[in-house]
Amino acid sequence: MTDRHLPDLADPEGRYRMLRLIRGFEQLALGLVKSGAITGGIHPYIGQEAVAVGVCAALRPQDRITSTHRGHGHVLAKGADPGRLLAELCGRVGGLNQGRGGSMHAADLSLGILGANGIVGAGAPIAVGAAWAARQAGEDRVAVSFFGDGALNQGVLLESLNLAAVWRLPVLFVCENNGYATTLPAATAVAGSGTGRAAGFGIPAVEVDGMDTEAVREATELAVRRAREGGGPAFLECRTYRFEGHHTMERRMKLRYRSTEEIEHWRARDPLERAAAGLADGRRAGLDAAVDAELAEAERFALASDHPDPAGACDHLYADGLRPRAGAVA
Amino acid sequence: MTDRHLPDLADPEGRYRMLRLIRGFEQLALGLVKSGAITGGIHPYIGQEAVAVGVCAALRPQDRITSTHRGHGHVLAKGADPGRLLAELCGRVGGLNQGRGGSMHAADLSLGILGANGIVGAGAPIAVGAAWAARQAGEDRVAVSFFGDGALNQGVLLESLNLAAVWRLPVLFVCENNGYATTLPAATAVAGSGTGRAAGFGIPAVEVDGMDTEAVREATELAVRRAREGGGPAFLECRTYRFEGHHTMERRMKLRYRSTEEIEHWRARDPLERAAAGLADGRRAGLDAAVDAELAEAERFALASDHPDPAGACDHLYADGLRPRAGAVA
Amino acid sequence: MSKLSYTKALNRALGDALAEDPAVFVLGEDIGAGLAGPTLGLLDRFGPGRVVDTPLSEQAFTGMAVGAALAGRKPVIEFQIPALLFLVFEQLVNQAHKFSLMTGGQTGVPLTCLVPGSGSRDGWAGQHSDHPYSLFAHAGVKTVVPATPTDAYGLLLSAVRDPDPVVVFAPAAVLGVRENVTWELAPVPLGSARVHRPGTDVTVVAVGHLVHEALAVAEELAGEISVEVLDPRTLHPFDWAALAASLERTGRLVVIDDSNRSCGIGAEILATAAEEMRLTAPPRRITRPDGAVLPFAPALDRALQPGREQLLHAVRSVVKNPWR
Amino acid sequence: MSKLSYTKALNRALGDALAEDPAVFVLGEDIGAGLAGPTLGLLDRFGPGRVVDTPLSEQAFTGMAVGAALAGRKPVIEFQIPALLFLVFEQLVNQAHKFSLMTGGQTGVPLTCLVPGSGSRDGWAGQHSDHPYSLFAHAGVKTVVPATPTDAYGLLLSAVRDPDPVVVFAPAAVLGVRENVTWELAPVPLGSARVHRPGTDVTVVAVGHLVHEALAVAEELAGEISVEVLDPRTLHPFDWAALAASLERTGRLVVIDDSNRSCGIGAEILATAAEEMRLTAPPRRITRPDGAVLPFAPALDRALQPGREQLLHAVRSVVKNPWR
Numbered sequence A, B: 001m002t003d004r005h006l007p008d009l010a011d012p013e014g015r016y017r018m019l020r021l022i023r024g025f026e027q028l029a030l031g032l033v034k035s036g037a038i039t040g041g042i043h044p045y046i047g048q049e050a051v052a053v054g055v056c057a058a059l060r061p062q063d064r065i066t067s068t069h070r071g072h073g074h075v076l077a078k079g080a081d082p083g084r085l086l087a088e089l090c091g092r093v094g095g096l097n098q099g100r101g102g103s104m105h106a107a108d109l110s111l112g113i114l115g116a117n118g119i120v121g122a123g124a125p126i127a128v129g130a131a132w133a134a135r136q137a138g139e140d141r142v143a144v145s146f147f148g149d150g151a152l153n154q155g156v157l158l159e160s161l162n163l164a165a166v167w168r169l170p171v172l173f174v175c176e177n178n179g180y181a182t183t184l185p186a187a188t189a190v191a192g193s194g195t196g197r198a199a200g201f202g203i204p205a206v207e208v209d210g211m212d213t214e215a216v217r218e219a220t221e222l223a224v225r226r227a228r229e230g231g232g233p234a235f236l237e238c239r240t241y242r243f244e245g246h247h248t249m250e251r252r253m254k255l256r257y258r259s260t261e262e263i264e265h266w267r268a269r270d271p272l273e274r275a276a277a278g279l280a281d282g283r284r285a286g287l288d289a290a291v292d293a294e295l296a297e298a299e300r301f302a303l304a305s306d307h308p309d310p311a312g313a314c315d316h317l318y319a320d321g322l323r324p325r326a327g328a329v330a
Numbered sequence C, D: 001m002s003k004l005s006y007t008k009a010l011n012r013a014l015g016d017a018l019a020e021d022p023a024v025f026v027l028g029e030d031i032g033a034g035l036a037g038p039t040l041g042l043l044d045r046f047g048p049g050r051v052v053d054t055p056l057s058e059q060a061f062t063g064m065a066v067g068a069a070l071a072g073r074k075p076v077i078e079f080q081i082p083a084l085l086f087l088v089f090e091q092l093v094n095q096a097h098k099f100s101l102m103t104g105g106q107t108g109v110p111l112t113c114l115v116p117g118s119g120s121r122d123g124w125a126g127q128h129s130d131h132p133y134s135l136f137a138h139a140g141v142k143t144v145v146p147a148t149p150t151d152a153y154g155l156l157l158s159a160v161r162d163p164d165p166v167v168v169f170a171p172a173a174v175l176g177v178r179e180n181v182t183w184e185l186a187p188v189p190l191g192s193a194r195v196h197r198p199g200t201d202v203t204v205v206a207v208g209h210l211v212h213e214a215l216a217v218a219e220e221l222a223g224e225i226s227v228e229v230l231d232p233r234t235l236h237p238f239d240w241a242a243l244a245a246s247l248e249r250t251g252r253l254v255v256i257d258d259s260n261r262s263c264g265i266g267a268e269i270l271a272t273a274a275e276e277m278r279l280t281a282p283p284r285r286i287t288r289p290d291g292a293v294l295p296f297a298p299a300l301d302r303a304l305q306p307g308r309e310q311l312l313h314a315v316r317s318v319v320k321n322p323w324r
């Protein structure tokens, strides 16, 4: 599965296909959480697909991204194999990370995917470092840091805005403002605004409709072009919404931080429907079928992949092969 | 020395007196560093006195401050006894902290001085917490966080701006922009501007001439009045300059990060001279003499105070009196 | 009274602490919704002035808690993940812990940090599965790991009342434990160990959820080996007198500890016992491996955690092997 | 070659590392000016693309270094104060250290952290005087504490070449040490201990600057007690084979370690020795007290640090007291 073609996001069909792939992947994953094939649950990306797809449509294969706890969409849109991502979620040896990372750490360094991340905000300085390295090497690669509205209040992210700005690095900060950090409304947590903050660091910042793939793509293209030409970082705030709970765990809880009306309001703005509306007549069904087939194959691959051998539980703990002392001495 | 009167900063004479006290205190301390009576050196505040005095002139005794590694000016202006501060710098039992804290940790909780601090930016959230506590108690106390331009890039400080803003707390953030964080020019380290950043968090922010005590006082009064009335935090950027090196250690090094012209330019704007110009004819000499007498007494007090007994080295390690196990068991 | 769950015990301790002392307040992420359990219902009962939902700014709100403590309040912070303690190491260890000594005793910092769900939770992987209590014992912050619901109640209440910073770890693996409580819940002094089961051949010191594993092993070995199970409850300050008394009886020591091996609390217990106490055989410890990072796949995750089989083996071997 | 100072050795290692591998770069605060010593002259020699002065944003620039490492670079961060490591615990322990395992071996993070002036510096007080190396040994980050100029050179060079994160502590108390170097400077493998002085009665394991104290004590006791002085040099991974070999000879162990007592490397060494090695008498350790905060006044500061007198006493008592 390693020599597969990278997904083509250059045209609207390709982008719709990816939106649909992410949506279908998450639905498949939700089922596997329920069945127990995925342990620990996931943070579903459903509803936010336009951001990952719109941004990645403006990137090149050698560009790099850092992602979040809610990372499947970014990882897929940047080109990761759905079967290997799903195998990772299932903790199998065929997974992107050999089953060692799981949902929150899915990475494919060969595709410039420097990892989902379990710590809010942690990806931002990593993207800054990748951008710095590219700039020093004279390459015109950019780095994208995806993060949520919650991350706007993380010190390391704010420090990263300054580093990127003061060094004029080719970084794109993409804030996916889905209105909530878990149960906390952004309105009561984020003073000022995301774009206002970025502007305070001297970073050009725009707000984009995060339910509109094309709007996201266009804004990203502008920012990325400027960054490649040495114009420094940019900040995109994508107003979006997650249709599901924060985490699959939420399904078992009775939380009331979002009203049914609010959820319905946003569901009516489904990015998939919007993208589908732009497709040529009759194309949708074919694309859907192709995606469904790909997902079926991904599921087959993932579930056929072996569980890792517990004897290798410490494999890769050190890159130099150092074996740690075991936890019990007989 | 505990029932001394708090310094009166209500009129220009009182403010000049305090400027002169801080200046004289620092010069005295510089001498004691040289003589070895003060171990470890100090970060002299000389040149920046107008900020401490201007800000504290607008405060009440029950207001609270958090300070920095360069804290003597703030601590004195908020009313600490110069003799006890000097004794602290000399590590004597008569010191503010019984000789346990030294220059970088000088504190007098009874005066609302929550401590100098050895970690850049660390005082900011502490001031936020003090302001929160005051607000919850229904008191109209404010809290002031002093910090340097270097701290503008510390994550915890940026997070603190958000907390203060989103909770509308009575905190005043006072940035003393002296142009450098050690050797690093603010111009190459701080993207955007301090005030721009604060504004990005929705905090009213003004720039003030930090060499002008009256300008600082007036800006502080406005901000403090609004904060007491529930109007939330404010941010003051005071453009100032340190006449000495970053730390007394610097005297032994040949560093060239500041030009002689630049230093001369700022020395010509000495806040003491400016304040002196506003005094009634002939008053200056008398005030100077009074301050010199007070400093002589402070020195006498400090040097007469006992060195602490090494047997008490772990005293106060825990507030409940817990004695730690010693480092060696016979 | 009937079955009390561990999480409910934490919840009750917080409620009682808030009720008994107006200086107490609780802050953290999603605590209004009671997401993690210990704060459930507290917002309704005490209002937003005492139960404070915070933005995602661990450093600032921990520093804020320090400032509030300096102004006379008693903050309790709930952290959603053990790794968040890494983010606030400066505020906790370098500020809160040091204020008392550095100010020459002018003030303490009565701050409590509660980490419900520490250690491994199946499927949460490398960044959410640490058990970093030994780091705080090393730094000198009071460190508590309750093993039972009543201890969870009593230790958390004492932690909140304590004038110093305290970190309370509530291991994920005990959150579901329930206890039949027939007596009045009461505070448990910090620094006091508990002998869960007396024995004469070997002392097993077990930390947190591993107390239950140790009890199971003791039961399994009953008749063959008489195992004393000692729960230190507080890792710093440690109840060394209780350990010494136990070793006077048994002379043999096995520690089971869910932190990384090197410089963990297991090391400390073995070292102190070897230095100062009666040992008739080489001691043993069961821990995570050195520098462990828990892999995601459940079987790998479990393979790195100390377990019953290893303990059984260690207890048997300690009884067989005197000093060489 | 003539007298090489410890700081100069660090400086030379950085220069050689930058010269030999274009992937290497150095970053930190005031490193262009060479304020702390180890980076002196490097900016002039290698330019601002390889020697990067950073804003005061420890978390972001440490995370940035991780990102640069993932993109193929080999960053070396100089930290001005040991406590700054507390600020970046997340980036170092929870990100850099974990990437290799969590990515299933896709990448390592070849990041070196250098802390010149760790431990107490007279007059720098509570927040600038920690010696937190045991925290990193516990977390599993490779941890190095060189005691001599040639070791400082050799270990730092190996650290920079290493594919994993490494923290190098250069204790303030050895920065002034000079050594007559008559041989070619060379890398020293991580994880290899060094016997500074052979002996037959007691093994003294000394960390960092305390190696020099141990040598002085050994000299003072010569004729009375034959002391072997072992410098582990790397605390994680630890050269357990060297310790075992030494204890086969001596059977007696004293550790002198400038970190806090509980869960420090001293505890680890005693614990491992007690578990696995030959000990004919209870081992001893000299450390800072539990949870130590160094007070400002110089005499108080010194009172909390492990010293020669205590070591002398411990060595004598270990020789006198077999197991009871």
Ligand SMILES: Cc1ncc(C[n+]2csc(CCOP(=O)(O)OP(=O)(O)O)c2C)c(N)n1
Pocket: A069, A070, A118, A119, A120, A121, A147, A148, A149, A150, A151, A152, A154, A178, A180, A181, A182, A246, C029, C056, C058, C080, C081, C084
């Ligand atoms: C630094 C940090 N704090 C807290 C958490 C626990 N946590 C995980 S996701 C999350 C909410 C994040 O909100 P946001 O950044 O808006 O992303 P979203 O979940 O909405 O996609 C929280 C609090 C964490 N992982 N890291």
Ligand SMILES: Cc1ncc(C[n+]2csc(CCOP(=O)(O)OP(=O)(O)O)c2C)c(N)n1
Pocket: B069, B070, B118, B119, B120, B121, B147, B148, B149, B150, B151, B152, B154, B178, B180, B181, B182, B246, D029, D056, D058, D080, D081, D084
């Ligand atoms: C978080 C942190 N990083 C680094 C240091 C070392 N350090 C002490 S003062 C200082 C410069 C601070 O600059 P600034 O905030 O502008 O204050 P100034 O010294 O100019 O008054 C540095 C880097 C520290 N104490 N804390």
Ligand SMILES: [Mg+2]
Pocket: A148, A149, A150, A176, A177, A178, A179, A180, A181, A182
């Ligand atoms: Mg969100």
Ligand SMILES: [Mg+2]
Pocket: B148, B149, B150, B176, B177, B178, B179, B180, B181, B182
């Ligand atoms: Mg400055």
